[in-house]
Structure formats: structure tokens, C-alpha cells
Amino acid sequence: MPVTPLSSLLPALGAVPFVRELAAHGDRPAVITRDGETTYAELADRVARTAARLGTGRRLVLVVGANTLDSLVAYLAALHAGHPVLLVPGGHDAAVASLVAAYDPDVVVGPADGGWRIVQRRAASAHDLHPDLALLLSTSGSTGSPKLVRLSHANLQANAESIAGYLGIRDTDRAATTLPLHYCYGLSVVNSHLARGAALVLTDLSVADGCFWELFRATRATTFAGVPYTFDLLDRVGFAGMDLPHLRYVTQAGGRLAPERVVRYAELGRRAGWDLFVMYGQTEATARMAYLPPDLALDRPAAIGVPVPGGAFRLAPVADHADPAVGELVYAGPNVMLGYAESPADLALGRTIDELHTGDLARRGADGLWEIVGRRSRFAKILGLRIDPQQVEALLAAHDVAATCVGGDDELVVAVAGPGDPRRIRRLVADEVGLPPRAVRVLALAEVPRLASGKPDLVALRALADAADTPAPTPAASSSGDLCRLYAEVLDRTDVTPDLSFVDLGGDSLSYVEMSVRLERELGHLPANWHTLPIAALRAPARKPGRRRSLETSVALRATAILLIVGSHIPLFTITGGAHLLLAVAGFNFARFQLTGADRRDRLRQIRSSVLRIVLPTAAWIGAVMLVSDQYRWSTLLLLHGALRPDDVPDGWHFWFIEAVVYLLIATAALLGLRRVDRWERRRPFALPLALTGVALLGRYDVFGLDARHDLPSALVAGWLFTLGWAAARADGVRQRLLVTVAAAATVPGFFGQPAREALIVAGFALLVWLPTVPSLGVVNKVAGVLAASSLYIYLTHWQVYPHLRDLPLVALAASVALGIAYAALVNRAWRWASLLTTGHERRSARTTAD
Missing domain, CATH: 3.40.50.12780 (ANL, N-terminal domain)
Incomplete structure (x- = not known):
């Protein structure tokens, strides 16, 4: 040297x-x-x-x-x-x-x-x-x-x-x-x-x-x-x-x-x-x-x-x-x-x-x-009134509205991150600062633009406000590595920017499936916690010949579980436990996509939206079946079979899984609607689901002997799988992951008295906790993505398919899956159509109010 x-x-x-x-x-x-x-x-x-x-x-x-x-x-x-x-x-x-x-x-x-x-x-x-x-x-x-x-x-x-x-x-x-x-x-x-x-x-x-x-x-x-x-x-x-x-x-x-x-x-x-x-x-x-x-x-x-x-x-x-x-x-x-x-x-x-x-x-x-107490340079004179944007921001924060304000010559621009009611916000500001409503302009954004320092980028915000009245073109899909266009296509949004993440853009467990599969194909790998990373942080490495592909674990489990459910019902084979594994995955995805950093009210809106996306397609399908057969009753349509257990509906149990998920989401929303519980969840994101698992285990072990007398709904008996899946998503570090794994291994055995079924569920928990992705192939990713994204609808519709094709089990499986995928496409198209109508109505209402 x-x-x-x-x-x-x-x-x-x-x-x-x-x-x-x-x-x-x-x-x-x-x-x-x-x-x-x-x-x-x-x-x-x-x-x-x-x-x-x-x-x-x-x-x-x-x-x-x-x-x-x-x-x-x-x-x-x-x-x-x-x-x-x-x-x-x-x-x-x-x-x-x-x-x-x-x-x-x-x-x-x-x-x-x-x-x-x-x-x-x-x-x-x-x-x-x-x-x-x-x-x-x-x-x-x-x-x-x-x-x-x-x-x-x-x-x-x-x-x-x-x-x-x-x-x-x-x-x-x-x-x-x-x-x-x-x-x-x-x-x-x-x-x-x-x-x-x-x-x-x-x-x-x-x-x-x-x-x-x-x-x-x-x-x-x-x-x-x-x-x-x-x-x-x-x-x-x-x-x-x-x-x-x-x-x-x-x-x-x-x-x-x-x-x-x-x-x-x-x-x-x-x-x-x-x-x-x-x-x-x-x-x-x-x-x-x-x-x-x-x-x-x-x-x-x-x-x-x-x-x-x-x-x-x-x-x-x-x-x-x-x-x-x-x-x-x-x-x-x-x-x-x-x-x-x-x-x-x-x-x-x-x-x-x-x-x-x-x-x-x-x-x-x-x-x-x-x-x-304020910023001298941010004061603005609007219609002759001296306005402090920082005070307006503090006012809105007291009403659980996260906003950034920018003053102009004749209006105050209020940029709101995430969903919010523009009319309510406009009224709050106008009443407090004395401006007429027409001088308060509410700009709804997925995320307020920020500088590298993390501070709001007021120049960019003004530019967004200036461009807000110009309709943005709908981005086309791109396979050239333009991730913003890819996000825009999958999430059906026109406000995608590189500084936003999948969660910021309101992604849910359904769109997550398609996004994870297509992102893995685009990047050649799936970064850890990609759904919380800004798009700009997702960079594709140089592709290497023979590079191994991977599949997000929860997507793989959803795809596998729905095939096991339908195949076992036919029966093409008998491998049970898929529905209960899906209950754990539902809890896992609930924690990742519903419990975001949004305020309490926005979280509740997100949960409500998730419930509606389950209930409405379910009710539509059951209602259609009721029009042509007497297989179901009103208790089934209203998702009350598990609670009422009518004797004259032998097939009402078909939708126990959907009932359980809906009940659990509603109960969780009620809990998180309490300010103290919401604060506790944010402070102790792992401790809360673990505590709820302890409570739910009272139903699993029937501590009070209620199930024998009242035949309790599955949400009370199997709800611990949902909360433990929630805890799996929040587990941070080896000790917490090990705790979830041990909890699953200790509580699942004996629930069914079927060792193979119980082993499947415990293995699913272990994969969720320890492996973010599993090795895969490109063609497998495509198939798994479609199956996972359509899993709810396959589960919902297969009851009306396979009984007619029992003599041809492979055909029964293929037909059940095909109908579910078709119904998923129909529901997604209807949902997007309804969203466009709602968005257009809100924009017209906002402009009418502003005028």
C-alpha cells in the first residue's frame, strides 16, 4: 500500500x-x-x-x-x-x-x-x-x-x-x-x-x-x-x-x-x-x-x-x-x-x-x-381580509382535517390530503375566517406535494390549483416501465404522481392483487413493503437472464385457497381449510389497506367502502338466484343466516365466510370509531390485534358454553383467525413474528379435529409472517393474480355451478372459476361506472357551491 x-x-x-x-x-x-x-x-x-x-x-x-x-x-x-x-x-x-x-x-x-x-x-x-x-x-x-x-x-x-x-x-x-x-x-x-x-x-x-x-x-x-x-x-x-x-x-x-x-x-x-x-x-x-x-x-x-x-x-x-x-x-x-x-x-x-x-x-x-403563532410571509389579503393560512390549517386540524392552505389574490386554496367533504370544509373555513364560500376553494388530493425536506411544496400546490379546472387526460396503460401510468391504469385514477404510494392512492386488497403481479412483471422483482413506498422509489434493476420470478405471499395464498375450496366442494379432491385460511388473509389485508395513516373518519370511510364492495355484489348475486330458484331465503340475502339459523334454508350456510368477514369488519369499525381505541391502535398496532385475538379465543374455545346452546355465528367462533391475521401484518421483528407463529400453532390444532386441515392453516400463517414473497414463474403469476383478484366472486358463484357438473369434476372446477372471473369483471366495471358518476356529481356540486 x-x-x-x-x-x-x-x-x-x-x-x-x-x-x-x-x-x-x-x-x-x-x-x-x-x-x-x-x-x-x-x-x-x-x-x-x-x-x-x-x-x-x-x-x-x-x-x-x-x-x-x-x-x-x-x-x-x-x-x-x-x-x-x-x-x-x-x-x-x-x-x-x-x-x-x-x-x-x-x-x-x-x-x-x-x-x-x-x-x-x-x-x-x-x-x-x-x-x-x-x-x-x-x-x-x-x-x-x-x-x-x-x-x-x-x-x-x-x-x-x-x-x-x-x-x-x-x-x-x-x-x-x-x-x-x-x-x-x-x-x-x-x-x-x-x-x-x-x-x-x-x-x-x-x-x-x-x-x-x-x-x-x-x-x-x-x-x-x-x-x-x-x-x-x-x-x-x-x-x-x-x-x-x-x-x-x-x-x-x-x-x-x-x-x-x-x-x-x-x-x-x-x-x-x-x-x-x-x-x-x-x-x-x-x-x-x-x-x-x-x-x-x-x-x-x-x-x-x-x-x-x-x-x-x-x-x-x-x-x-x-x-x-x-x-x-x-x-x-x-x-x-x-x-x-x-x-x-x-x-x-x-x-x-x-x-x-x-x-x-x-x-x-x-x-x-x-x-x-404564524408565518408573516404567508399572510394573504383576500377580498380585503388579512388571512393567516397557518391558522386556517390549525382550525381544520381541530376538526380532523389535514390540510395545507395557500392564499391568492381572490381566493384561499385549501388542499386536503385524502377523502373529505369539500362542502363541509368550505363551510368551516368560511364561517371561521369570514370569507364568502366562493372565495374558499377546496382541492382534494391523494397527497399534498412535498419538498425533499418533507415540507409542503407551496409552489407545486399553486400549480396544481391553477391546473385543477383543466380535465386531465386518462392515462393509457404502458409496458415501457412508466410506473405512474401502470398505477393509474390499475387504480383507475388520473392524479398519480411519483411521490405517492399504492396506499396513498387508496389501493385496496382487490387492486393489490393485480398491482403486485403486474409490478413484479415490470420490475422483475417485488420490493418489500412496496405498497407503502413512493412510486419514485420503485426502480427496475437490469434484468438478468434466467432471473427467478416471485409472487406476493398473500396473493399466492388467496389463489391456492379458492382452488382448494371449490375443488373440495366438487369434490375433485378433499383438501379442506381454504376458507379459514382466507379468513386469516382477510385480517392480514385489512391491517395493510384499511389501517393506514389517514385520520379516524377516513379510516371508517375506507372500511365502509370495503364492506359495500363485499355486500353489494353478494346481495346482487343471491337476489338473482332467488328470482329463479327457492334455494335461499331473505335471511341469506341479508347475510343473517349465521345469526338466525332458519330450519327451512339448508343451503344458507353457503355464505358463512362472507357473513363472517362482513360482521368482523363492522365490529372492527365500531371499535375503531372510538377515539381511545383508534389512538391505542396507532400507538400499539401489534398489541391491539393480539389483545382482540385473546378475546376472540373465548369464542373459539367456547369458554362460556354459548355455542352449544345458541349455535353462534362463525364470526364469533372463528374470528380469532381474522385478528391473528391482522397481528401477522403488524408483526415487526423476529420476536413478534415468532409470537404470531406460535399463537397459530397453539390455537389452530383441535379446532376441527382434522390434523391435515389444521396443518394447512398453520402453514399459511407461517408463510404470511415469514415470507413476503414465494418463488414463482411468470405464467403462474398471471394465473394466480386473476384467481386471487376474483376469489370472492368465485366463492360466491361456484355454488350454482359445480352441482350440475359433478360427473365431470375438472369441467366443474373450470366452469366455477370461469363464472367467478366473469362476475368479477362485471362487478369491477359496474363499480368504476358508479365511481365516475359519483365523482362527476361531486365536482358539479362543488362548483355550484363555489359559484
């Missing part, structure tokens, strides 16, 4: 101290990735070698900021050599090109041809660079904009030390990188931990990805950072029920987190043994200006807390404000930027400001804690 000259290992005199001192931490782990660990000594050596390639003459170095070791080394190396760094977003070619054109960097460091490349554009700088200039960052609202924040070496060191101090960062801490490196909040996590010799768990995985939490546990990570949208994702993936034994603290910044959520997460942390730090900052302050001590989060959740060490606040008067105690928050401290840069000429400037006017309106409580 060649010896590195000592001179090349020496940092520039103006280098940031924590970068200069990396080697002092020796063999402690500095960076941990899925590929292994890098010690501080190794990191320091890589940084020094890269710095040597950049040279000693100061030049403007553009670094593509990504959560990779190469990007981190490039950033640190430029600082090590004393070069000003222009840190730009990774994965955003347009933003990079815009900043290269605007600032003409001397060196560009970024990914190229599968590796990492340093492009020396000139030997000496073309710019006059001020000696204090260390870093240039876009503000969170202007990614790609030529307006940059100029930060000094002293800014970076002071902020890193301040954050490390009030968080109490130890050299044993390990911080997972949940935010982008180019975003000031994400960068502050890196700087503050390197300043204390702590480790970084470097990853670009989303917290919505199960692989992120596997890495988090495997690396014994102790902390992660989140913006408000991160906490939406945490709710969605069941964070409250996760086992994270090494988690020590969680930080939140990047926007206001609703006080009730601060309380909820603070309580969760108190029970689980970790602290929640709510923080406040801006890029102009190198990241942080205030923090709320964790012990005050429960009592003062609306406050931003106290200034960071070394900083101070004051209030500047605001004209015409109704509350004299409110003013614009002004911050002073060693982390305040040098000033802005809007062109290369500004890089020669030194300090142009001494304190930071934040643009936020604030007040100071009697207890000394500071609280933000």
Missing part, C-alpha cells in the same frame, strides 16, 4: 475543527452501512486522500449531496482542504444543472457511470471567494434556486457543538440518516454526531421501508430525525409497536408538529424509554435555533422551547397585529449565516447580517418558553 505524504493529510488552516479532528477518534466506528463499517481513522484517511485530489488553492466545489459514503467523503474532503462547498440535491438533475449554470463551480463532484467522479473544470478558481465562506445551501423552500445561504466555518462548528450539547450526544450514539444530506436538518445530524465521535448509520431508505428498521435494529442505532411528514409515515408503518431496544432519542424539526402529536410521541417515548426533542430552525441559522426540553413536551407541546446554547431571541414589532405580545421572531447567535448569495459575485462578500429575522410571528410565555 503506498504511503500517503504527511502534508496531504494536514487540513487547511481554515478547515472546520470537527472535520480537522476526525482522525482523533481512532478506531471508533464512524459510518455504518449495509456493506459494513468505516472507522474514524479510515474515514479520515479517505477524506485526506480526496482532499489531496482537490488541491490546496481555494476553489468552489459543487458536491452532489446523497446519503452515501462517497458523497459524505466528498463533502468532508472539500471542507478539510478549505474549499467552499456548494451542496446540491442528489437525484435531482434539473436542480444540479440549474446551480451549475448559475454559479459555474470550479470542481464538480458527483455520481457518474456507476461510480463517483471528480471533474476538475479549471485549475484555479474563477471566483473571488471570501476567506470565511465554507458552505452554500439552498433554503428548504428554494431547492435549485440561485438564492443560496452563505455559511462560514464558524457557523458549522458552532451549530454542531450547540446541537451536540443540548442533545447530549455521546460517542456511543449511532444516528440513522432519515433525511437528505443536502437538507440543512439532515446535514446537522451528520455534523453534530461527527463532532462528538458518534457513528452515522448511513442509508437512503425511507422509514416507510421495513428494511430501514431491520438495518436500524441490526446496527443498534440510537436516534433518528424526522420532519412532520416523517411522523405521518411512522404512524402508517406502526412505529408505536416496534421493538427498538437501543433507541435513545428522536428529534423533530422542519415544520410544526401538531401539539397533540407531540404529546402522543412524548408519551410513547416516556413509556418506551426514549426522549422526544422538538426543535426549531432554519437554513439561515445553519439548522437549529431552539429546542423544547423533553420533560416539557407533555405540558407545553405547542412551544418551540428555549434558544440553543449561544443563541438569543427578541421580538420585532409587527404593524397592525391584533396581539401586542406577538412580534416577528429575531435570532442572534454564532450560527447565523453570513448572508444570502444570489450570484457568483456574492461569494466575495463577508458578513452582511448580524441577526436573523425569521419571518415567523411568535410570543414568549410567562414560563420563558417561546411559541410560534
Whole structure:
């Protein structure tokens, strides 16, 4: 190994101290990735070698900021050599090109041809660079904009030390990188931990990805950072029920987190043994200006807390404000930027400001804690009235409506994420702020557009509002890898964007089947938890000859179970247990598609929609059969056979499975309709279904002897399979998965007194819990997808087919399956037609109301 000259290992005199001192931490782990660990000594050596390639003459170095070791080394190396760094977003070619054109960097460091490349554009700088200039960052609202924040070496060191101090960062801490490196909040996590010799768990995985939490546990990570949208994702993936034994603290910044959520997460942390730090900052302050001590989060959740060490606040008067105690928050401290840069000429400037006017309106409580009450720049005058969009958002949040508001010249645009009643929202806003209803425009979106920082993208939102009146063309299907078009076709939606996931777009267990099969065919594999990942995160790898195909496990089980059910009824063979296995799969899919991060009311609407999609086709089919035969009675049509058990309907039991699923969905909706139960489910997503399984087992074991006397409906006797399937979907980590497997193995045997039947169900549970996908073939995937998507309708209709073809069992099976598939196609077409009529009526009503 060649010896590195000592001179090349020496940092520039103006280098940031924590970068200069990396080697002092020796063999402690500095960076941990899925590929292994890098010690501080190794990191320091890589940084020094890269710095040597950049040279000693100061030049403007553009670094593509990504959560990779190469990007981190490039950033640190430029600082090590004393070069000003222009840190730009990774994965955003347009933003990079815009900043290269605007600032003409001397060196560009970024990914190229599968590796990492340093492009020396000139030997000496073309710019006059001020000696204090260390870093240039876009503000969170202007990614790609030529307006940059100029930060000094002293800014970076002071902020890193301040954050490390009030968080109490130890050299044993390990911080997972949940935010982008180019975003000031994400960068502050890196700087503050390197300043204390702590480790970084470097990853670009989303917290919505199960692989992120596997890495988090495997690396014994102790902390992660989140913006408000991160906490939406945490709710969605069941964070409250996760086992994270090494988690020590969680930080939140990047926007206001609703006080009730601060309380909820603070309580969760108190029970689980970790602290929640709510923080406040801006890029102009190198990241942080205030923090709320964790012990005050429960009592003062609306406050931003106290200034960071070394900083101070004051209030500047605001004209015409109704509350004299409110003013614009002004911050002073060693982390305040040098000033802005809007062109290369500004890089020669030194300090142009001494304190930071934040643009936020604030007040100071009697207890000394500071609280933000609004944003000065977001105020809008609409029809002569001064409106604060942030206050409108808070008003709607109190009514369980998640919204982002943007003011215009003559209207207030209220963007609502997910389903909602536009008329109700318009009326709420108009009544509270005094605007006429015609000046309040409600924009219903599957998801509010967001910046890389997680904050709402107000520019994109205004563009969406401008384009909302223009009918969007219905996207055509595409086999060329355009996943947005594929999602649009399968889900029959016109608002698909790359930042949305299958769950965000309202996907359910029926569309999930088709989507999983077609996505696997398009990508060549099926990513773990793909239904919660943004479309942009689903990238197709290069196809390899002979690559093994796979099939989503729940899809495989649904397809297999329906064939076993029909084949055993004919009987072509006798392999029973399929219907009870489907009951477990129904619970599994209920947890994944109904219990999303949406608010309580929206969840209930989703469950209601699922019930209707089962009940209406069932009633239509049974009603049609009743018109031509006397096989069923009204108790069957109303799905009450299991409860009434009339003696004159011998075939009424045919639909016990459908009755059980409907009863269980209604009962679950009633439970989740209670605020306390809804909150408990979000906090303990695994514990609730496990507790319900314990209750349901009373019916399975007939503890009170009721079944012998009353012949209880199957929902009460077999309901534990549904709740245990629910728990299987929420199981996180080996211990919880093992618990579900053991519970199935302990409770299923003896239920039927048929070992083979019981073994089938236990094996199905094991597959659900431990194998997200199973090996398959392309043709098998196509067949399984159709069978699984049509399983409900095959089950519903096969009773009227196979009795007439018992002498030809294979023909009976084929005919039963064919009729069910045909009925599924008819129902889906009718459902889409009804949805189009409903959507058109709502749009006409909304426009009439607005006019």
C-alpha cells in the first residue's frame, strides 16, 4: 500500500475543527452501512486522500449531496482542504444543472457511470471567494434556486457543538440518516454526531421501508430525525409497536408538529424509554435555533422551547397585529449565516447580517418558553381580509382535517390530503375566517406535494390549483416501465404522481392483487413493503437472464385457497381449510389497506367502502338466484343466516365466510370509531390485534358454553383467525413474528379435529409472517393474480355451478372459476361506472357551491 505524504493529510488552516479532528477518534466506528463499517481513522484517511485530489488553492466545489459514503467523503474532503462547498440535491438533475449554470463551480463532484467522479473544470478558481465562506445551501423552500445561504466555518462548528450539547450526544450514539444530506436538518445530524465521535448509520431508505428498521435494529442505532411528514409515515408503518431496544432519542424539526402529536410521541417515548426533542430552525441559522426540553413536551407541546446554547431571541414589532405580545421572531447567535448569495459575485462578500429575522410571528410565555403563532410571509389579503393560512390549517386540524392552505389574490386554496367533504370544509373555513364560500376553494388530493425536506411544496400546490379546472387526460396503460401510468391504469385514477404510494392512492386488497403481479412483471422483482413506498422509489434493476420470478405471499395464498375450496366442494379432491385460511388473509389485508395513516373518519370511510364492495355484489348475486330458484331465503340475502339459523334454508350456510368477514369488519369499525381505541391502535398496532385475538379465543374455545346452546355465528367462533391475521401484518421483528407463529400453532390444532386441515392453516400463517414473497414463474403469476383478484366472486358463484357438473369434476372446477372471473369483471366495471358518476356529481356540486 503506498504511503500517503504527511502534508496531504494536514487540513487547511481554515478547515472546520470537527472535520480537522476526525482522525482523533481512532478506531471508533464512524459510518455504518449495509456493506459494513468505516472507522474514524479510515474515514479520515479517505477524506485526506480526496482532499489531496482537490488541491490546496481555494476553489468552489459543487458536491452532489446523497446519503452515501462517497458523497459524505466528498463533502468532508472539500471542507478539510478549505474549499467552499456548494451542496446540491442528489437525484435531482434539473436542480444540479440549474446551480451549475448559475454559479459555474470550479470542481464538480458527483455520481457518474456507476461510480463517483471528480471533474476538475479549471485549475484555479474563477471566483473571488471570501476567506470565511465554507458552505452554500439552498433554503428548504428554494431547492435549485440561485438564492443560496452563505455559511462560514464558524457557523458549522458552532451549530454542531450547540446541537451536540443540548442533545447530549455521546460517542456511543449511532444516528440513522432519515433525511437528505443536502437538507440543512439532515446535514446537522451528520455534523453534530461527527463532532462528538458518534457513528452515522448511513442509508437512503425511507422509514416507510421495513428494511430501514431491520438495518436500524441490526446496527443498534440510537436516534433518528424526522420532519412532520416523517411522523405521518411512522404512524402508517406502526412505529408505536416496534421493538427498538437501543433507541435513545428522536428529534423533530422542519415544520410544526401538531401539539397533540407531540404529546402522543412524548408519551410513547416516556413509556418506551426514549426522549422526544422538538426543535426549531432554519437554513439561515445553519439548522437549529431552539429546542423544547423533553420533560416539557407533555405540558407545553405547542412551544418551540428555549434558544440553543449561544443563541438569543427578541421580538420585532409587527404593524397592525391584533396581539401586542406577538412580534416577528429575531435570532442572534454564532450560527447565523453570513448572508444570502444570489450570484457568483456574492461569494466575495463577508458578513452582511448580524441577526436573523425569521419571518415567523411568535410570543414568549410567562414560563420563558417561546411559541410560534404564524408565518408573516404567508399572510394573504383576500377580498380585503388579512388571512393567516397557518391558522386556517390549525382550525381544520381541530376538526380532523389535514390540510395545507395557500392564499391568492381572490381566493384561499385549501388542499386536503385524502377523502373529505369539500362542502363541509368550505363551510368551516368560511364561517371561521369570514370569507364568502366562493372565495374558499377546496382541492382534494391523494397527497399534498412535498419538498425533499418533507415540507409542503407551496409552489407545486399553486400549480396544481391553477391546473385543477383543466380535465386531465386518462392515462393509457404502458409496458415501457412508466410506473405512474401502470398505477393509474390499475387504480383507475388520473392524479398519480411519483411521490405517492399504492396506499396513498387508496389501493385496496382487490387492486393489490393485480398491482403486485403486474409490478413484479415490470420490475422483475417485488420490493418489500412496496405498497407503502413512493412510486419514485420503485426502480427496475437490469434484468438478468434466467432471473427467478416471485409472487406476493398473500396473493399466492388467496389463489391456492379458492382452488382448494371449490375443488373440495366438487369434490375433485378433499383438501379442506381454504376458507379459514382466507379468513386469516382477510385480517392480514385489512391491517395493510384499511389501517393506514389517514385520520379516524377516513379510516371508517375506507372500511365502509370495503364492506359495500363485499355486500353489494353478494346481495346482487343471491337476489338473482332467488328470482329463479327457492334455494335461499331473505335471511341469506341479508347475510343473517349465521345469526338466525332458519330450519327451512339448508343451503344458507353457503355464505358463512362472507357473513363472517362482513360482521368482523363492522365490529372492527365500531371499535375503531372510538377515539381511545383508534389512538391505542396507532400507538400499539401489534398489541391491539393480539389483545382482540385473546378475546376472540373465548369464542373459539367456547369458554362460556354459548355455542352449544345458541349455535353462534362463525364470526364469533372463528374470528380469532381474522385478528391473528391482522397481528401477522403488524408483526415487526423476529420476536413478534415468532409470537404470531406460535399463537397459530397453539390455537389452530383441535379446532376441527382434522390434523391435515389444521396443518394447512398453520402453514399459511407461517408463510404470511415469514415470507413476503414465494418463488414463482411468470405464467403462474398471471394465473394466480386473476384467481386471487376474483376469489370472492368465485366463492360466491361456484355454488350454482359445480352441482350440475359433478360427473365431470375438472369441467366443474373450470366452469366455477370461469363464472367467478366473469362476475368479477362485471362487478369491477359496474363499480368504476358508479365511481365516475359519483365523482362527476361531486365536482358539479362543488362548483355550484363555489359559484
